[in-house]
Amino acid sequence: MKVYDGTQSETTRTDDPERVKIGIAEYQVTTDSAVLTTSGLGSxxxxxxxDELSGAAGLVHVMLPTAEDVEGGNRAKFADTGVAVLVEALEAEGASRDGMRAKIAGGSDMLDFSENGSSIGSRNAEKVRETLEAYGIPLVGEDVGGDHGRSLRLESDTGNLVVKSANMDSATL
Structure with a gap:
């Protein structure tokens, strides 16, 4: 039985890692064994x-490709500034860009309203890749595109990214 008032029942496991939910246009960084999760990834x-050396891990849920024409606002909302704010937060926790490795998922074309040019999902993926490359961070795994939604679970103690896709089996990157 799970008790949500800050106390633990006798049957609650105390060795389970903390779960931290990241919403749209949010990010989180951890240096412990927390599991970072996000859901609702369409485009x-x-x-x-x-970063394996420092043990720091982070997850950001970006929704649009670029903050180019937006003044102020939430940096985590955009692919370019979202990657930047995540890298900065990881560095503040002792991570080094030399040791950082990235994995990405999402960017589907579920609701593609574009008549000309590429969809929001593919533009998001392209901008994330460009920004990671500009920071010198290798992209070591990805599950992008298609026409289905995804949910993610970043196991911060291993760096494994578990991707659950709608109507499909889970994959670990």
């Missing part, structure tokens, strides 16, 4: 970055 992209 949005989940960017997971892990």
């Amino acid at each position: 949005c992209i989940g960017v997971a970055i892990y």
Whole structure:
């Protein structure tokens, strides 16, 4: 039985890692064994970055390709500035860009309203890749595109990114 008042029942496991939910246009960084989760990835992209040496890991849920024409606002909302804010937060926790590795998922074309040019999902994926490359962070795994939604679970103690896709089996990147 799970008790949500801050106390634990006798049957609650105390060795389970903390679960931290990241919403749309949010990010989180951890240096412990927390599991970072996000859901509702359609055209949005989940960017997971892990640094094995420092043990720092982070996840950002970006929804649009670029913050180019937006003043102020939430940096985590956009692919370019979302990657930047995640890298900065990881560095503040002792991570080094030399040790960082990235994995991404999402960017589907579920609701493609574009008549000319590429969809939001594919533009999000392209901008995330460009930004990671600009920071010198290798992209070591991805599950992007298609026409289905995804949910993610970043296991911060291993750097594994578990991707659950609608109507499909889970995959670990």
